[in-house]
Amino acid sequence: MHHPKAATIKDVANYAKVSISTVSNVLNNTKTVSKPLYDRVLEAVKVLDYQTNPIAKGLKSKVTNTISIIIPSISSVFFPQILSTIHVEASKMGYTVSIFETREILQREKDCINLLESKWTDGIILSSCVDVENPSSKEYIQKLNAINIPIVCIEAAISDKLDAVIMNNQEAIYTATNYLISLGKKNIAYIAAPTRFYMGKHRKEGYLAALSDSGLPIREEYIIEGDYTPKSGHMCMQRLLARMIPIDAVVVGNDQMAVGAIRCIKDAKLNIPEDIAVIGFNNNFPSSLITPSLSTMRVPKEEMGAIAFDLLLNRIKNPDSPIKLVKLNSELIIRESTDPNGDSSWDLNW
Amino acid sequence: MHHPKAATIKDVANYAKVSISTVSNVLNNTKTVSKPLYDRVLEAVKVLDYQTNPIAKGLKSKVTNTISIIIPSISSVFFPQILSTIHVEASKMGYTVSIFETREILQREKDCINLLESKWTDGIILSSCVDVENPSSKEYIQKLNAINIPIVCIEAAISDKLDAVIMNNQEAIYTATNYLISLGKKNIAYIAAPTRFYMGKHRKEGYLAALSDSGLPIREEYIIEGDYTPKSGHMCMQRLLARMIPIDAVVVGNDQMAVGAIRCIKDAKLNIPEDIAVIGFNNNFPSSLITPSLSTMRVPKEEMGAIAFDLLLNRIKNPDSPIKLVKLNSELIIRESTDPNGDSSWDLNW
DNA sequence: CTGAAAGCGCTAACAG
């Protein structure tokens, strides 16, 4: 309905007085065409302002030049940066990118996959929210493995049959926790990102390992689980304080929750970091803006997006290449929430 | 290549022992079909796990069930929220959304439009970066008007032939400036969002009008222009201070720049708001996080996205309905950067 | 109520 007068390949052929296959051939460089015809076609294309119809093309060639990104949240402080890099890389290569938001609801993720299966996208970048513990997720993952669309996972390597780019979650939280221990902290609480998911699980393991390796006791009452949001971080911290256990530091599964936790601690009139030190994970820009600024583990978001697209492109072009798992390293950033002399400058790049 | 074994309408027809047109008819409810055949078709669909191929469907019907969003930045703190709302509304109605980033480069915007023209998207939501002053943009806008794809503008109403949802930019900055004047501020500087664009232009007009209406002089050396980013806000403030003119308040064209300005003022050891009061525009969540917290004008981002999609959907369904311009009102939020007793609570919803 | 057949715009054998 929208394009009543758009020129078709037929129009071009008529105008140039050649066959439509010749037009197709010059446009796609698929066969050599004599100079005169070639020129006439190009002329016709120009005159008629012809653009090949990707829908029709896709119907034949099964190529849509579209990739799809499935993420938990479009408006979080984390994904937009990844999205942006992916978009830049993708458009360079002529791909359009479609977005899908799951809000951490597995059913929505499945719906997206189903939709995409029929929509003929050329590839999918997936930040999955499958529950790693739940045996019923096996079936879903099998399906993902068997699907005929290239898929690259980010944030969570949910299958060894799928390319993925992830963080060194466990090692990073281990580093963070160890750093707190090196500061002399002994009663270190942990506000976890949802541990039924891949990422939260591995991060928590890092915390536990660090305590163990330092001979510190693991106490259940020091561990609580949030839902990624600042608000939940605030609530978790409140609960932790209400338990009336000695706490001199908190490791938090992500920066968002850590910000909430810091606010809670401030409101309780406790000093950061003297009474309670706080460290997060991600290094989102707001973490540098608050007072005290938040120590955290850096996550190379741009790199993550770029690599994810690279992996995807490679798999599209080369479906049988070996599966790749890229694990990115994070790095400790010391700010005021663990060190009074820590960096208090604002990240102004946003 | 990706879907070798996906069932087609033909397979369903064969399995159900009916014609493909009957299958099509039951699936689209386009004609009444006898109960037995109807049931057999549904059964076949279920057994074969058939999903109709939207590409093929689109080729015939010219409908892609895809809308496209063109915005300056994917990763800014402003657009993701709008994006998110649009995505939610769109998926409810069965639309997929594709994103395009212009980085405020008009040529990129034009490229997107051209691409989309051939891609047969069902509609476009556009945050345009045309230079309102530049006469050459007339031509581009004419093209937009003539295009056969429904377009809804957000942030900038660049044509009265296009639906749009915008803020009351001028009135809002007028309010902000007036508020500062009511506080007794007399030497009020202005850090502008790029004034060659629709939005920046109108906001600046609000500042000028407020000064005029209060009988305050308009002085060029009090006005400077940034590029939306916190970094540029910092730099603009630095320049302003270097001019050695008395400044007791700054109105800033958006929150991001205002954050940079605040940092600069703090670094200069000046007191906020006593020495210099600061007010921004947008009410992004980071503005509540910094110290001092930033006074600003609220922008209903979710509403904006939802309305934009509504307008678009309406135009898709009803191409000849009258053009609508929706102007949203903002509201003053008083925080510490203008009032020592202003709200200092953190926005934890992100 | 049902099905055969003609395309949507394009690509890719296959002949010439």
Added chain:
DNA sequence: CTGTTAGCGCTTTCAG
């Protein structure tokens, strides 16, 4: 080197 033709999977007249 060029053109004819057969579809890709689906919708939609148009007969029956």
